[in-house]
Amino acid sequence: MRLACDLHIHTCASDGTDTPFMVVNKAKIAGLKAIAITDHDTVAGVAPALKAAQVFSLEVLPGIELSTEEKNKEVHILGYLINLKHKEFLAQLELFQKERKKRLVKIVDKLRSLGFSVTVARVEALAKGESVGRPHVARALMEIKAVKSVSEAFEKYLDPGRPAYVPRFKYTPVDAVRLIRLAQGIPVMAHPGLTGLDELIPDLVKEGLQGLEAVYPGYSPQMVAHYCNLCRTYKLIPTGGSDYHGPEKANEEDFLEVRDSRFEVRSLNGLDHKFAEVTVPYSTAQALKDLARAGN
Numbered sequence: 001m002r003l004a005c006d007l008h009i010h011t012c013a014s015d016g017t018d019t020p021f022m023v024v025n026k027a028k029i030a031g032l033k034a035i036a037i038t039d040h041d042t043v044a045g046v047a048p049a050l051k052a053a054q055v056f057s058l059e060v061l062p063g064i065e066l067s068t069e070e071k072n073k074e075v076h077i078l079g080y081l082i083n084l085k086h087k088e089f090l091a092q093l094e095l096f097q098k099e100r101k102k103r104l105v106k107i108v109d110k111l112r113s114l115g116f117s118v119t120v121a122r123v124e125a126l127a128k129g130e131s132v133g134r135p136h137v138a139r140a141l142m143e144i145k146a147v148k149s150v151s152e153a154f155e156k157y158l159d160p161g162r163p164a165y166v167p168r169f170k171y172t173p174v175d176a177v178r179l180i181r182l183a184q185g186i187p188v189m190a191h192p193g194l195t196g197l198d199e200l201i202p203d204l205v206k207e208g209l210q211g212l213e214a215v216y217p218g219y220s221p222q223m224v225a226h227y228c229n230l231c232r233t234y235k236l237i238p239t240g241g242s243d244y245h246g247p248e249k250a251n252e253e254d255f256l257e258v259r260d261s262r263f264e265v266r267s268l269n270g271l272d273h274k275f276a277e278v279t280v281p282y283s284t285a286q287a288l289k290d291l292a293r294a295g296n
Contacts, residue, residue: 004279005034007061007288008078008190008213008241013037013045014065014131017246020049024056030276034059034285036241038078041067041096042131046084061285064093065190066176069168072160075195077176078213078239081292082185089183097130099169104132110164111137111157116146134158173200174207181208184295186288188239191216193223198230205234210291215240217278237287240280244273 010016011023018026020037027035037049037060046062053060064079082089104120111118118140126143127136138153147153157164173189180187188211192198201209214227215238231238 003033003282004276005032005036005059005282005285006241006244006276006279007034007036007063007080007239007285008038008065008216008243008278009035009275010039010065010243010245011037011045011049012128013042014039015127015133015135015245016045018244020045021052023244024049024052024058024060026275028056028058032058032276032279033282034061036061036063036078036080036285038063038065038241040065040131040133041100042093043082043084044130059285061288064180064185066171066179067096067168068171068173068176070173070197070200073195073197074168075173075197075200076190077173077180078188078190078211079176079180079183079185080188080288082180082183086183089179092179096169096171100132103166103168104137106166107134107137107158107164110166111141114157114163116141117144118146137164173204177204177207177209184292186210186237186291188213188237191243192227193219201230201234205236209234209236211237211239211288213240214238215278215280217242217273237284237291238280239284239288240278242273242275242277242279244275244277247275 009023011018011020037045039045043064049060061080062082062084064082066077068075068077104123108118108120123136123140124132126139135150138150138158141147141153147156156162159165177187187209189209190213192212193216212227212231214231215224228238
């Protein structure tokens with residue numbers, strides 16, 4: 001695994017459970033050369049990870065995972081090596097967090113009308129970071145024993161069409177690609193095999209998409225080959241990572257998308273997203289850096 005990197009990792013700055021320091025420490029123990037911190041709609045975990053990286057002599061690529069929607073499906077766009085001081089970029093992230101808070105209040109109101117003693121304050125406390133989402137609400141429901149698992153919370157209350165569902169802030173994949181490029185970052189489509197919207201790729205490439213997450217937990221060899229072929233066709237960088245969220249913890253919100261995938265993916269129970277379960281060669285990180293250095 002030496003000279004390998006994991007380019008999709010979450011921390012407690014969004015819906016992960018490990019601190020940035022813990023993530024960097026685990027990467028060092030695992031023998032990785034580099035990682036990318038890619039929290040949802042926030043870069044709050046990047047600075048502490050970079051500080052920890054100095055202690056452990058590990059390379060950390062600043063990143064983010066933006067949540068967007070197209071054709072009533074979630075599409076996530078990763079951004080690498082963004083200018084973390086870009087004012088317009090930071091202003092947009094601030095808007096995302098405000099919209100997340102508004103959504104949270106509406107979800108909690110619906111749950112309370114159903115008789116559940118969930119509060120905004122408790123959900124935010126469970127979140128720890130600034131980027132609060134439905135997985136945190138699910139954990140609050142587990143805490144009061146309303147459900148036994150995150151997946152049950154989504155299936156009964158938080159999925160589209162369920163009684164506590166509230167639509168997210170409307171932001172498109174094209175918007176996300178443009179925002180990342182505006183901030184001098186490298187936009188990459190996250191887990192396209194789960195999203196199942198390959199038809200978006202050509203238009204996103206025209207807008208500046210520069211990579212596809214071609215290696216991901218649960219991908220079959222055929223899926224990896226498919227997305228690597230698309231990368232060759234559109235001259236994109238094939239990236240990959242574990243999408244790690246915490247010890248033996250599944251990213252339930254993402255995995256629910258598997259149901260609508262056009263590919264066959266191994267069962268949800270098999271997708272536990274262990275740290276560094278999926279890695280890519282360091283040359284992948286180098287390719288991203290070279291592209292960023294060349295000004296995209």
